[in-house]
Amino acid sequence: MGIGESFLELCGRVGNLTKQKTGISIVDAYFGPEELRPELQDTQPVDELIAELNKLNDVINDEITDNIRRDFLVGEIASLRTVVDWLTGGDIPYSKLVSELFHIDIQHFSERDIDEAQANLDRLLPGDESQTLKERVYLYEEKGKVSGAELRQLIEGELQEKATEVGNLFKERVFSLMGDDVTDNGVTYKPVKDEPWSGYNYYQGDFKSINAFNTDRSFNRHNLLGVIYHEYEHHVSGLWREKAFHEKGWTELSIVPLHTGRCVISEGTADTAREFLEIKESETEELVRALYKLRRMTSINAAVMLNEKGTPKDEVIEYLIERGLRKPKSAKGSIQFIHPEKEDGTPNIWAPYVFTYYFGRNNFVFPTFQRAKEEDEMKRFFRTLYLNPFSGSSVTWKEAYNWL
Template structure:
């Protein structure tokens, strides 16, 4: 069996292990041969056996894959899977080491002076909205367009479903047209769900189609919901191009989409950059306010995750910090910790605990600096070609290699 096929099987084994221990598989999508599908792999494999096979696979990849970008991509992904197995099987790995080994990025808190600067930007952006002070203005802004219950479900399964067609058209006109060749797109369906730790999620189903789920356990601001469409649709586009590359080149490793690897950093970074990719420069007060507030809350969430997972502080200490610095209500601040707290309510390891870094770091440290350079040099089409036609570029491990020509 070739190295790439062994890698696909490994993803399935690690995914089944993570599901058994946390309730969540690290395999986010699969559209390859049925014989290699995650469900065909061992439901519960001992970690020691998986780790032994990982060691052997690393040697095989080093000795058999000649293409540098493909080889480094695979080695990075395998190293992350090794870390997942060690972490979930109880190895003594600090939070900082976990973030570094999973995502090939450093765990760094944002200095409070930087948070202060971003809060000032929020204060300036919200000055045009009614309220006694910035906190009151943010609260009013978020609650004015807040929906819950059936109106929220209708927004997701009705209005958002209609809006997604427009976003798809923009990608065809402003991205696909630049990279050449036809990108097949069978669309995205929207669904309201409950009992999830996230607000929205793109499930790629294979066959060039996706399901976007939105969590309706908590009220949702209408404007925020509409803006999230761009993020989730870019995930869809990324996977469309990945499946296209798999079918064209038959690199088996492209048929599986794992979480908690260097791929996640670039995936979330490009999704958070979707509006920039599409050239949507909405300078309205509402759009500006949402953008600066979102950036603030991304930064505050990273700091809060470090407080909980690295410093060992509890929700009773961290939630007030999130409320104060992220300009959230007490209930919203507490709910935010569900995504990155060390343990779930049933006492299992929270598989999402380190993932909070991928969004902001992916966008600000990797994607946007490269994108801006490409725009400045008139090489945007070349940027999109590398990003979307060569999926091996889409990892924090390979990003700088793939774009060294810039």
């Protein structure tokens, strides 16, 4: 069995372990050989699983000569070991867990940082001067609010149509610049319930995706339309990854595990999709972006409070209301994503994930994108990103772009 096949097998085993412990497999997508599908893999004692991961790590270091491919896989293996340790009783402090999963340093934001983010939002948000910023945010969100049956209709109708437009923009503004193309069998939009997240891209293989939106939440129409760019870029990354698997024979690319350095770049590129497509922001879209940034920052602080400092849940909810300017229902809903445990007492596999979005964009993807744009190297930027999927990790990103 080769390195790629061994990687699929071990990812499947770790995924089965995480599903047993948390209800969710860390295998986010699979389009590889049928006989190596994750759900077909045996479970094994934890010490044997760790030993197999260590053994594969040694083989990768000994046999793979391409630096970026080797470092990518070594980083993935390290993250998988951390997942196993975390979910089988390892006493790992939250900051160390985030660092070892995603290969980034944990960061949080000062009160001054939050004040500045609120001030920027205050500048952009119209309203009566007698109203507080929080009151104006609530009014803005209420005006554009969609929920229930209206939300389901929007997801299955207007969002589906908008996704086709975004797909065409990627072809016209990115793929044509790259001088390459990829099969795109499209994205289906689907309303779902009972999830800790608001939206999710499920890459299906065969060059297609399902984008799910949680109708337990209410959305702002402007924000929801903007999310299409983020989710469609996830789909685009999956397309190029699948193409590389078929054309290059890199079997390890046919499985997509969560909670690795890949996620940092994946969320960073998705959050930079508007810039990739040269979408000019209206005043409304600038406002949406400012509110999104404030809420990402305060969610990171809330995650640190819950998981690192042991702050009581009610205090964290109040923090999200006062500093993140969320309504109480929204604050309580967002806690589900970052709380260390689910309501049934099992570990919440999403608890460390919140860092990937903000830092993936701001510490990795967007600064590199800006440099490439300034140096008229956009073609090479996109070819590096999409034609070499091994560049897409916090472990390999700087090495892959050291030509800039």
